[in-house]
């Protein structure tokens with residue numbers, strides 16, 4: 102498999118995934134058609150599918166134009182997103198699989214940011230949309246802290262630590278600044294923040310991350326950290342410090358960061 106990261110809009114990423122054996126390709130979250138079409142043409146791949154992680158406009162904005170250009174595309178999204186994803190043809194449920202060329206794509210249902218949010222697992226990669234970012238997670242627009250906790254720490258977090266995490270937005274530097282403020286004694290955060298600053302100053306992408314990196318730097322997955330728990334207790338003295346309630350308070354702090 103080949104994965105190409107395609108910057109779209111202000112800070113979105115679409116990803117072109119090509120099966121090397123068949124040259125068939127899928128595009129994850131085409132925010133807009135222009136940059137995606139150019140990447141498809143450059144690759145010479147045969148685009149057969151759109152893989153939408155959720156219904157937000159900045160992840161499906163290119164669907165219509167891509168369908169005009171390639172009318173037989175299959176358009177994948179969660180079953181509950183029926184009516185919310187332009188051109189959707191495939192209505193997915195948790196843990197089902199489908200083929201992209203000879204690649205097997207496994208569907209994780211990870212509600213929290215939206216109720217229909219999914220991630221796609223292909224070989225040793227996961228495409229997480231706005232559920233898991235490098236050192237962050239999406240806002241809880243339609244879900245609860247419990248849902249986001251399960252999605253991050255159990256569903257996506259259940260994948261092997263070496264899994265590469267391809268996320269939906271270049272928010273890494275800001276996320277790591279928040280993580281460093283919340284957990285100043287975390288050297289993994291400090292090191293990764295330095296690396297991300299350097300990458301961004303040189304115009305490089307910070308995607309992909311790895312699950313190992315997320316376990317060591319993502320404050321929404323580090324709800325067991327004594328330092329994070331102390332910060333939560335300070336902000337919310339009656340918090341019982343259960344993982345879900347820690348995540349809920351950290352999410353609120355990040356919303357105001």
Ligand code: ZN
Nearest residue numbers: 155157214231
């Ligand atoms: Zn979104």
Ligand code: FE
Nearest residue numbers: 157159231269
């Ligand atoms: Fe988004």
